[in-house]
Amino acid sequence: MSALATPPQERPPRLRTDPSGSWRAWPLRDRVLLGLCWAAGLALIAIAALIVLYMLVKGVQYLRPELLWDRPEASIDQSRSGGFLDPILGTVLIVVGALVIAAPLGVATAVWLTEYGKPKWLARMVESGIEVIAGTPSIVLALFGLAFFAQGGLGFLSATGEGGAVFGRSLLICCAVLSLEALPLIVGATREGLLSTPRHVREASYALGKTRAATIHRVLLPVARPNIATGCALGMGRVAGDTAVVLLLGGGTLQLTTNGSIPGLNYLQGTGSTLTTYVYANSPSGEGGAPEKAYAAAFLLLALVLVLNWAVDRIARGSNERLGWTR
Amino acid sequence: MDPLMPPPPIRRIVVDAPHVVVPAPEPETNGAVRMRPRVTTDVVERMRVEELTITYGPKVAVNGVNLPVHQGEVLALIGPSGCGKTTLLRSLNRLVELTPGAARGGKIVLDGDDVDAIEVTSLRRRISMVFQQPNPFPMSIFDNVAYALREQGSKRVKRAELMAPVRNALERAGLWDEVGDDLDRPALRMSGGQQQRLCIARALAADPEVLLLDEPCSALDPRSTATIEELILQLRESLAVVIVTHNLQQAYRIADRVAFMYLGELVEYGLAEDVFERPQHTRTAEYVGGAFG
Incomplete structure (x- = not known):
């Protein structure tokens, strides 16, 4: 149909490489x-x-099975120092607690950044804020948390001593500070999911007379669900693996202690340890208590993180099969 | 507008049109065949575009366009890429407002009301749209259609109550026979043609008065295209259809009226036969003759 003249035939360019593609014919470099x-x-x-x-x-x-359900005891004698039930429970508590704080905050931040993001200067500030938090070493976060939560007004969050002295240390405070470590990962993953949703999918919802809020709630968040799950799993891995924060803010007790009178919450307000601090305390470079148990606990921690990574992989793969829009 | 006011009632205008078959003359410019009988009675004007100008920053996308939209007819917007036809289409349901930097001048009227005076969510329920790429939402087939029927974001209405309108929409889109027995299937597992018909069903669910189609067949194979073209011809009886298409043969097959745009301006508007066979302007003649595009 086109009335354009066909361009003159060009001689095919000389190829440096073998068109059959075998690497043997490639240049040395x-x-x-x-x-x-x-x-x-x-x-x-x-x-x-x-x-x-x-x-x-x-x-x-x-690793002996009984290590999983025996409570640890402070003892120099290896046969009487118990297992690591409390560190396992501590890890679980901290991971869940940090996620409960970080997931809603992270998703909300990502939604605001991608779907609203105005005024622009504020969005840029939020972005750099997230970058600063992501880049802060965890020991610095821990130190900040210690100073911040040791203030008298925040005493209800932490373990308190005789006469109401605020220590600024409890598993709850660990959760709060560790949620900062998970937050950038959740924000990043959620934003990626929202940004990769083609514009015409949003517009299809607006074109049905839906408001922006309804579009976010019923279309965009379900679309981004695999990404949110990925972010959460990455964040969980990060929280489970952190040592510095728990070391400084966890209170340094081997066993879980309770504080306060509300059942369930009193464990969060109390102190305890996690697998990471347990490994640290028992490793040859720590106080050198029990290297064998450190190895067993470290293996358990590694297995936990590997399972989380596997879950991330599964979620990501599932989402690729599910969403097949053309852009 | 008072937020507590109920949305304006939908005006249904029944066009009592005897279908008289006027055999279209064999086209000389291309090999397409006109598919349907022409409605010969007067049709009802539902929308009117007056002196519409749309700019994206310094770029003028649509320049001083005047155009009526009739119920009972298919209006095709044709023209080379970047001539402003999609922008014109998107301005009809005020979707163009979502593009950053877009500014609009002139007036668009729906049944005598300026579209700016109608609340945007109710306007878009009355003027619904189907996009170039099939874009069902990542939910089940049922929920995709029900989404258009439900209140903003709400899931409260029971499935049983929505089944009848959902079924009706799927039937109008010619999809019920294929998916009726498995409405819980994820919509994105369907074929491209089915997905696009689901998008049409979704657009029809809220019982709109005007249906906008932005190159609805460009991502589809010929068989799905034929199905959707037949569907469009059935739909035009009850609503006004505006379709943007790059495919001249498609415009010739299904359009009653054709608007040819070039560089943001409306060059020619008229009955499809006239525009394709007796174009008044050189540019139109060149374009429908395939000289540029």
């Missing part, structure tokens, strides 16, 4: 780079496998 790429990938696999295998061998060697 390309072959070296290809080799480096392969080496980098393989090295990464080797390192990951080494870590998992080492911890598996060391951990399984010392």
